[in-house]
Amino acid sequence: MIRAFDAVSLPLLRWLDPEDAHRLAIQGLKLWPPVKPRPDDSKLAVRAFGLNFSNPVGIAAGFDKNAEAPDALLRLGFGFVEVGTVTPKPQAGNPRPRLFRLERDEAVINRMGFNNEGAEVVLRRLAARAQYGGIVGVNVGANKDSDDRVADYVKLIETFAPLASYFTVNVSSPNTPGLRNLQQAAALDDLLARVIDARERVRAAAGDTPVLLKIAPDxxxxxxDDVVHIARSRRVDGMIVANTTLSRSPTLRERTKMNEQGGLSGRPLFRLSTRMVAETFVRAEGAFPLIGVGGIDSGGAALTKIRAGATLVQLYSALVYKGLGLVESIKADLASTLLRTDRDSLAEIVGADAPMITAEEWPV
Ligand SMILES: Cc1cc2nc3c(=O)[nH]c(=O)nc-3n(C[C@H](O)[C@H](O)[C@H](O)COP(=O)(O)O)c2cc1C
Structure with missing residues (x-):
């Protein structure tokens, strides 16, 4: 059903301006939510951060920034949905055009700049769907014009704690000037201390919401070394590796569009972000699990990410090129790999290739 839909809709959507196509996809999901999928193969179940995921494939932040369609996305077969990035106040983001398809590279460049409807609207939407359950994480960020960026994160943690399955502290978007500086040791330590403190303050009322840190691949x-050390000492519950990259591989084929400003995602990000997963995995030493994201466009790519050290995976850009049916085909591939290799769960192979990847035998 979804595959037939993809066959018709993909060529049409690719013909449109990328941001209009995205808007249409969200509207389509809202208006015609998919029928409930088959239950997931029990071997795909993952337990992480105290949560039970029926499968490890999530939709990454940025697709449903305003929590308009989390239930439709869960019905598509995603094991979890990350909404956001949400900022305290609504924000228009950068002027259009700000989203570009690099067709021949199966890549995307975006400089959206945290366009979102703001905490109040997103909170109302999440409250209205809370009865349906499912794992819906909230990715939080600071307003561009904020005088106190750390206070923005704290405010969002306090506001969303009763409704978020987990939080992602996003300090890695390249499109808000200076945001990535929050990854520097002293700033990060202060941010995480205050975020974890906020989570503890609302714990009695809202429960123990996991806090994850999302980093740049650059x-x-x-x-x-510093980031993982601080994440461990501040006892974050996990890390998401990685956001989009500012780097431009010389192998990119879309020579004009590759010079657009913004973060690059999709296939050309795969090797760089997978190496970062492995490097993070060896530094974390099992202190917390990782979500691997960047360039996943097949079951094989998801498996490589898991073998590099990811307990869970997320994707976004490949949906533009492969369609919404991709999630089911990735899950089918993962399940058949487990069957073929006679394993009971994906947990058995998490990080199996990390030593090989970090030993420089794996060119980016
Ligand atoms: C159009 C677009 C918007 C994005 N917006 C966000 C965002 O608001 N917050 C965030 O943490 N990541 C955002 N991302 C990054 C993705 O969550 C993901 O980390 C990155 O795209 C790599 O995954 P992919 O190669 O599967 O797309 C965005 C990505 C794209 C393509």
Missing amino acids: LSLGEL
């Missing part, structure tokens, strides 16, 4: 290994 950190040096020295910077990554």
